[in-house]
Amino acid sequence: MQREGYQSITSSRDSCVYTSCYCEENVWKLCEFVNAQTPDLLREVYAVFISNERRTVPLWKQKSGPGNEPVIWDYHVILLHKSSQWGQSFIYDLDSVLACPCDLQLYAEQAFRSDKGLKPAFWRKVRVIPAEVFLKTFASDRSHMKQAGVWQKPPPPYPCIQTPDSVMNLDDFISMNPRVGVGNVFSLPEFIQHFTANL
Template identity: 85%
Template sequence: MQRNGYQSITSSKDSCLYTSCYCEENVWKLCEFVKAQSPELVKEVYAVFISNERRTVPLWKQKSGHGNKPVIWDYHVILLHQSSQCGRSFIYDLDTVLPCPCDLQLYADQAFRSDRGLKPDYWRKVRVIPAEMFLKTFASDRSHMKEAGEWRMPPPPYPCIQTPESVMNLDDFINMDPSVGVGNVFFLSEFIQHFTENL
């Protein structure tokens, strides 16, 4: 799908494999799709984990939100495409009511808004992982979605994502300590500036 000179990495949002409340796996599957269908673009694609030390991060324009109030997630995961073709960055968030893909600046203005005016407990940090690295290193046995042996939300229909080294390392990706895990950790404002200016 092409729009305003930008070639989307998917045919439509509805074509993406999606399971509610499993955003990290939705993004993993989207990265897998890009690598298989458009391998020349995979180097422009990143998994983006949003969280903080207290795991209380507000996001606006979410499908589960109510009116103009934010949803407070413990973490959320989106995909970033830094397009060399049109010189702009785009966000793929399968849980937003904004367009998907959405120009990063529009997403920043409407979904992230600003940490200014928020209590420090709600300031957002971002871990950015190149798609190929994410595909090689991420693993989840989905145990975080079980309570007393019961699923809190139905799991995806495909097997758990594993690597030769791990069956569960989700916490390393949610952790916003730069010395832990893979990728680069940014304050929210740094992330927006970096990916809107460095094209």
Template identity: 50%
Template sequence: MSNDANIMLFPKITECSYVSCYCEENVWKLCEQVKKTRPAELSKCYAVFVSNEGRTVPLWRQKAGRGDDKVVIWDYHVFFMHNPTPTRCLIFDLDTTLPFPTYFHKYVTETFRSDLALRPEHHRFFRVIPAEQYLAEFSSDRRHMRRPDGTWIKPPPPYPPIQSSATNTHNLDDFICTQSGKGPGIVYSLSQFVYTFFKLPNAQLNNTQN
């Protein structure tokens, strides 16, 4: 493995900012941490939003999941991705039961499995946003976590809401949206996401072709 792939962005999961049910902010904080501690790596990092039009996405190996497979259906989920080399892509998911981090192929295989066994309305789509852009553009006033009477569905993080702009205090829906050409970053289907970010090393590729 190359020196780039050996870089430990986050030495321990316990050193990362984490609040349950605020995955978009947890990932924003991971991006912020990289910018402060490993700025040269920031261009190789991404925030990845997973959702679909109906906002019903099944994920396995989640701490909040049920049964032996720890499956849960979220309206959306967000994880952090580090792509230091063309053949080494790492996923950092603070809500998974898998290791932190996990190599791309293992994470995708165990977390998303396949769309073939799912109804079309449950297919997953992935909005991939460069970390620098995510830090610069994301805003949330946390309105989606309040009940109609103003009380919290889940307690908010202890720090102030993330505000990239005084005029746009909440643009979370733009990041969750799975329509191509709308919102930041690029939207991929599951197969497109795998094809784009999973590259076998040459030696392994040659073995699969023999």
């Protein structure tokens, strides 16, 4: 259960910068908010990319999910706060119907569920990137959201996120090849175990 007294590290869900189907940018904006408002906590914050080699990952409790059925994403991105004060990890998923923030254990039980019983093509892997690294290295020109020059979903109203070195490296973050990109790659059970263990 979520500990009473835990204060969200972001603004309320309704006031967060959010664009449907741009989860990677939503999380980047959450990291940017933490860096601006409570920079001392940034070291406890991570961007978490969920995908696999086939880019078919089921997640439950998603706003776009039909009833109790999962949504099959090619990838999804959430924010994780590994709180040293509370000895607990919390998930911020602006696309979920679960609380935001949500205790990682509860999120794991209801949104991730388990790879057991799923075909291997649907087993989830996770790339975990420290927020400070994510803010400095992530770039997207949003070209993945265009087909024949037409937006598949309306883009965010603010300029594309770029770095001095790149205008588009999203695929490096989605990749679950540990030799590619930044951060650490875990299997789903490894991720849950690592971030629910006592801090």
